[in-house]
Amino acid sequence: xxxxxxxxxxxxxVSRFVESFAAQLVEAGLARMPARVFAALLSSDEGAMTSxxxxxxxxISPAAVSGAVRYLAQQHMVSREREPGSRRERYRVHGNQWYxxxxxxxxxxxxxxxxxxxGVTSLGADTAAGRRMAETLAFFEFIEVEFATMMERxxxxxxKTFGPP
Numbered sequence: 635x636x637x638x639x640x641x642x643x644x645x646x647x648v649s650r651f652v653e654s655f656a657a658q659l660v661e662a663g664l665a666r667m668p669a670r671v672f673a674a675l676l677s678s679d680e681g682a683m684t685s686x687x688x689x690x691x692x693x694i695s696p697a698a699v700s701g702a703v704r705y706l707a708q709q710h711m712v713s714r715e716r717e718p719g720s721r722r723e724r725y726r727v728h729g730n731q732w733y734x735x736x737x738x739x740x741x742x743x744x745x746x747x748x749x750x751x752x753g754v755t756s757l758g759a760d761t762a763a764g765r766r767m768a769e770t771l772a773f774f775e776f777i778e779v780e781f782a783t784m785m786e787r788x789x790x791x792x793x794k795t796f797g798p799p
Contacts, residue, residue, distance in 0.1 A: 648677055652692070667694065671702040672711055675727040682726040684717070710734040730799060733788065740781060747774050 652673040659669035670692050675683055683691070685699045692699075703725050706712040711731050714723050728734070750771040757764040792799070 643679075649691075652677055665702075665705065667698050668702040668705045668709075668711075670694070671699060671725075672706055672727065675712060675725060676731075681728070682715070682724045684722055684724050686722075688725070710738045729796070730792075733785065736781070737785065740778065743774050743778055743781075747771055747778070750774065 652670060655673040655676070656666070656669040659672065660666050664672070671688055674688055674691055675681060685696055685703075688694070688699045688703075689696055703712060703714070706725075707714060711734070712725050712727050715726055716722070717724055750767050753767040754764050754771060757767060759765065759768060
């Protein structure tokens with residue numbers, strides 16, 4: 635694991651954090667290996683590691699790293715970048731990874747809204763199932779509006795607190 639100049643890191647403490655935070659992510663629904671890889675990247679000083687570094691730190695195979703990174707990249711939680719002058723890739727977590735990951739969920743919510751609208755129409759708005767679907771649709775529509783407002787407030791807060799991205 636890379637260290638900042640002049641900073642000694644307790645590898646055991648970092649490992650405990652990675653496993654503890656990964657366990658929290660797993661409890662929230664993330665698969666175990668992507669959770670561990672994400673926590674390792676998040677806890678690295680550079681916010682980026684190679685497949686070999688991840689494999690060594692987490693004691694996992696290159697295939698496990700690859701699968702985890704593929705999933706995390708699809709969720710917009712990490713990105714891939716080439717090491718300058720090398721064919722090796724580094725995987726990077728960005729400061730706005732939560733923003734990106736949640737924004738990606740907004741697309742999923744819109745698809746659910748479309749499916750729920752079809753469900754209300756198919757089942758009939760006056761049936762118990764149709765009313766239940768209509769309420770679920772209303773919930774997601776509410777969340778979508780509130781989410782957009784909340785993310786705008788977050789962007790302003792982040793810039794005020796941490797400076798421009």
